Amino acid sequence: MIDQANGRHSGAESTTTAVVVQADDALVLHGTTASLAATGRVEVLPAERMAEADVVVLITAEVTTGTLQAMSRVTEATAGRARIVLVADRVSEPQLRFAAGHGVVAFLTRSRTSGSRLLAAVLESHRGEPVPSARRLNVLRDQLRSSRDGAVPGEPRPADLAAREIDVLRMLAEGMDVMQIAAELTYSERLIKSVIHSVVKRFGLRNRTHAVAHAIRIGIL
CATH class of the missing domain: 3.40.50.2300 (Response regulator)
Structure with missing residues (x-):
């Protein structure tokens, strides 16, 4: 119709x-x-x-x-x-x-x-x-x-993200790449990539851009 x-x-x-x-x-x-x-x-x-x-x-x-x-x-x-x-x-x-x-x-x-x-x-x-x-x-x-x-059941809360993960997402949001973030936090690039991968996988996201958008949406950034 x-x-x-x-x-x-x-x-x-x-x-x-x-x-x-x-x-x-x-x-x-x-x-x-x-x-x-x-x-x-x-x-x-x-x-x-x-x-x-x-x-x-x-x-x-x-x-x-x-x-x-x-x-x-x-x-x-x-x-x-x-x-x-x-x-x-x-x-x-x-x-x-x-x-x-x-x-x-x-x-x-x-x-x-x-x-x-x-x-x-x-x-x-x-x-x-x-x-x-x-x-x-x-x-x-x-x-x-x-x-x-109250929060919707199953929705991630800010507390579900570690301080290191929040720092990495914040720097990504500021336009920094993995190498720059590693230098700033004095971590290896491999560890930074691991942190990003962990957040993406844990919350069912697609990539780092989606992870940053998600962090903004739930009020972390």
């Missing part, structure tokens, strides 16, 4: 979800985009193709006026069709109210959001039944309250 509002197939024959990711940190943007694209379950579009997006992911440490303006731009570019997943660590009640009225259908706490959880939110936002605007704010409030009650 064709959804007349956007020309895409709906129901069991639904096409791949088209997603645009926006973030206030270039590293987070790169890591999240790569993570979603690697799943093969969504089509990640560049920002200039916003009008084609089914879902827009907005990632920010703190919701600001710029974040709210970004929501308005999404609504304008997609004629209100695209659904927005907001990923942030801090959001106020007035901001949440604005978000509910400007296309935001899901809220995730950035420091507790894994790649798999974000993917699930994106897919559910696109394929799930639309929430009436009158109820959307209550849904977002419930999601915010749940995020504050």
